[in-house]
Amino acid sequence: MEPSLHRLRLLHELERRGTVTAVASALDYTVSAVSQQLSLLEREAGTPLFERRGRGLVLTEAGLVLAGHARTILAAVEDAGHAMESAREGGATTLTAGVWASVATSLLPAGLRVLGRDHPQISVRTRELAPEDTTGAVRDGSLDLSFVLDYSSYPMARVPDLARLPVAVESLRAVVPRGSIPGGEVSLTDLAGAPWVIAHPRSHFGRAVRIACREAGFDPEVRHEAGEQSTALALVAAGLGVTIASDLGLVTTPEGVDVLPLVESPTRTVSVAFRERDTRRSQLRAFVDAFAEAADLMGLSAA
Structure with a gap:
């Protein structure tokens, strides 16, 4: 019996994601539907493809072999789709x-x-x-x-x-409450004593700003964590701290802030x-x- 392409895709996803729950979430299926389809694939294969460890499933040697073939088959199907895309008028x-x-x-x-x-x-x-x-x-x-x-x-x-x-390449600029710092270029060290509004350190932006500050010789006092630049700008406009924002994040800038170039010229x-x-x-x-x-x-x- 030829294995179902749909079930091979589920097997491939299980190898990649590690759990049936993760597969179901990624593909917008129920966990029971994924489990049922994987069980049917195992029945079609006629040999164990999975073994339970705790609450999860791991692939057996036969499962790993079939998952490798699934990768090849799915890639070929995708390549065929791209070829049809190119040939389409x-x-x-x-x-x-x-x-x-x-x-x-x-x-x-x-x-x-x-x-x-x-x-x-x-x-x-x-x-x-x-x-x-x-x-x-x-x-x-x-x-x-x-x-x-x-x-x-x-x-x-x-x-x-x-x-x-x-x-695109954006400049990163200092954003401060209006009138709090004389106009012109500033250095990160000029902002060392201010409270900061920065994204969480798990984010690339939050980490990048913290690294830049440390390279300038200080750890910023983070008073407010804000993931979106628009939120950070609103908090600065309210006088609650200073932040760093990118050109794209400054396309819409609220009243009540000054945007200043940085001596360090981060990008x-x-x-x-x-x-x-x-x-x-x-x-x-x-x-x-x-x-x-x-x-x-x-x-x-x-x-």
């Missing part, structure tokens, strides 16, 4: 992209306008995720591509099997990440080119 396709707040409110509309002008046959769907979660979603195929970040004080670790192309690079095996997809290249042009028009060229 006009290269019409839909790309799913991972975004986060500051990209979604500024660069995304500008990039989609350029893409729509030059490649109206390419549709884009977006999913808002934390920047820290986007590369995993691209790697597992949940997204075709995603925006990712590198900070000058904290480069992001490279992810195996993913390619990255820069589209962050916005790139588009996609799987290396998809490098030849012309639609991905068109997406990257459109967003690079949009960033250039916004004064944020990565060139």
Whole structure:
């Protein structure tokens, strides 16, 4: 009996994610539905594919062998889909992209306008995720591509099997309550004694700001943790601290703040990440080119 492609996909996901619960959550199935389909696959195989350890399942040797074949088969099916996409008249396709707040409110509309002008046959769907979660979603195929970040004080670790192309470079600037610091350029050390509003240290942004401050010789006194730059700006406008914000995060700036350039000139690079095996997809290249042009028009060229 030929194994079901759908069940092979579930096996592949189980190997990747480790638990039936994680597979169900990622694919929007119930746990019982995933368990039932995996049991049917094991019956089709005629040999044990899993063994229970505690509350979880681990693959047997036969399960690992079949999971390896599943990877090959699923990749071939995906390649066939891309070939059909390329052969389709006009290269019409839909790309799913991972975004986060500051990209979604500024660069995304500008990039989609350029893409729509030059490649109206390419549709884009977006999913808002934390920047820290986007590369995993691209790697597992949940997204075709995603925006990712590198900070000058904290480069992001490279992810195996993913390619990255820069589209924009932003400056990071100090944001302080209006009138609290004389105008002009400031150094991070000028802000050492102020209360800070920063994202949680588990986030790339929060970690990057803390590293930059420590390199300047101090640990910031974090009075308020705010994950979104818009929230941090609102707290600064209320006089509750100082923060660092990026160009994209400053597209909409509230009343009551001063935005000051930093002597250290920190930057962050916005790139588009996609799987290396998809490098030849012309639609991905068109997406990257459109967003690079949009960033250039916004004064944020990565060139």
